[in-house]
Amino acid sequence: MKTIGVVDTTFARFNMGRAAVDEIQQNVSAKIKRITVPGVKDLPVASKKLIEEEGCDIVIALGMPGAKEQDKICAHEASTGIIQAQLMTNTHIIEVFVHEDEAKDEKELAFLMEMRSREHALNVVNMLFHPEKLVKQAGTGQRQGFEDVGAVRH
Template identity: 65%
Template sequence: MRVGVADTTFARVNMGAIAIDELKRHASVSVERYTVPGVKDLPVACKKLIEERRCDIVMALGMPGGKDKDKMCAHEASQGLIHAQLLTNHHIIEVFVHEDEAENDAELAWLAEQRTREHAVSAIRLILAPKELERDAGTGQRQGFADAGPARR
């Protein structure tokens, strides 16, 4: 299995290195990394990882800022990632950590690492063990923060 890792220089945490570490801890995979300047560059990086480097699945890692303009750019990048998935018929796992999700740098670094690691495991499961994800359907899983759990009547 070949996993693509697309990350950015704009991020304040080396999310690509974290993803690669976690992927290799959970499966024997070949990893292709493609680093771009910012989140709006991620869709083409992911598409190239799928089409040119023959990745089976790709993780798109980014850290948008907390300003309104940054949120708009993150939304545009998300739309591009969805489009790239539809064009390639491959999953692209979006792993964005917004700077305003944390109150300080330590919490931001912790969240970026946790979310990246948990999404890396999900990427492996999606390709190698999809029935495991099916068993978790409706359980309120969250990446980074505590799981929400299922809604109760």
């Protein structure tokens, strides 16, 4: 049986891991290894350990960069680390970041964090079990959270 790793953070203001796990369980029968770390900079090594020590075939790494300048720097560092962990393990780690200042208020932030977590969880399921579904969506302007933007026309 395939194993999906789910790692999220306590810094985030919404339980992104729970939404991702629920979405995975609604769509596929797979083993899930879930862990939670303090913040986004802890996601790279946590993801790498899920792959190397827990046998995960793919990982979804979820976090919420805050609105301050130092948070944005932190998020960039975390992203770089996540890419490095993917290259070191030759395994996808799907990064799901919702920046706190993407939303206009708390209600929209909760909505965005839930929907982006769920839609990327579905991407993870499709990458692992139905890669042909992603090929069908190629170039269609998919967005996770807010509405899709669609393809451009000639």
